[in-house]
Amino acid sequence: MLIRTPAELGAILRDRRKKLKLDQSTLAKRIGVSRQWVIEVEQGHARAELGLILRALDALDIRLDAGTEQTPARRITKPGIDINAIVARARKKKA
């Protein structure tokens, strides 16, 4: 399963949790976070802490693999200008 966005990660976590028949409270205790945290991350919370995310994956026996690949048509979503940077700035200005 490829992960590109926080929302995708959240969906993966939720699916896996359900497959293991755990409720949010139990999982939260297992990870060492609050139930609130589980709810927000499953909903795709983009600013969740990396460390906690990794612990959540571990608690659910999900392995994370990083690969340098060649996925052909990948940069089509990247025009000349840098979308990511623009979004990043927008996020800040608005706030």
Place this chain on the structure above:
Amino acid sequence: MLIRTPAELGAILRDRRKKLKLDQSTLAKRIGVSRQWVIEVEQGHARAELGLILRALDALDIRLDAGTEQTPARRITKPGIDINAIVARARKKKA
């Protein structure tokens, strides 16, 4: 490359950046973050934001894959008591 900790992620990012002959400033601009951020994440910053991390991986053409696997001897590091939870609490109390 398996990712288990923020430090491992940081090392992967740094290696990949060097392989692409980018300096921290250039990468930071490409991701849409400050140079500071790049430095800290490469050093294994555990509380970095998930969304920014994903953007960094994208900027470096690193693919993230989540897999439910069976890695045999995996739970040996998990005694009866829940280490993760203990660490989590410790992190909080100390602060």
Place this chain on the structure above:
DNA sequence: TCCATATGTCAGCGTTCGCTTACTTTAGCA
């Protein structure tokens, strides 16, 4: 040697995290 580049550190600031606690809503079941 002097200068430019790359990396790392420090301090201060506004924003937001993740936490707790409490309430609401939904679903299944006796």
Place this chain on the structure above:
DNA sequence: TGCTAAAGTAAGCGAACGCTGACATATGGA
């Protein structure tokens, strides 16, 4: 119908994020 558990929402709080800007070390070339 009422009860229970699961899931979601909201408010308030201390701690830490990521940012800017300036400064500190290498390292390498002119």
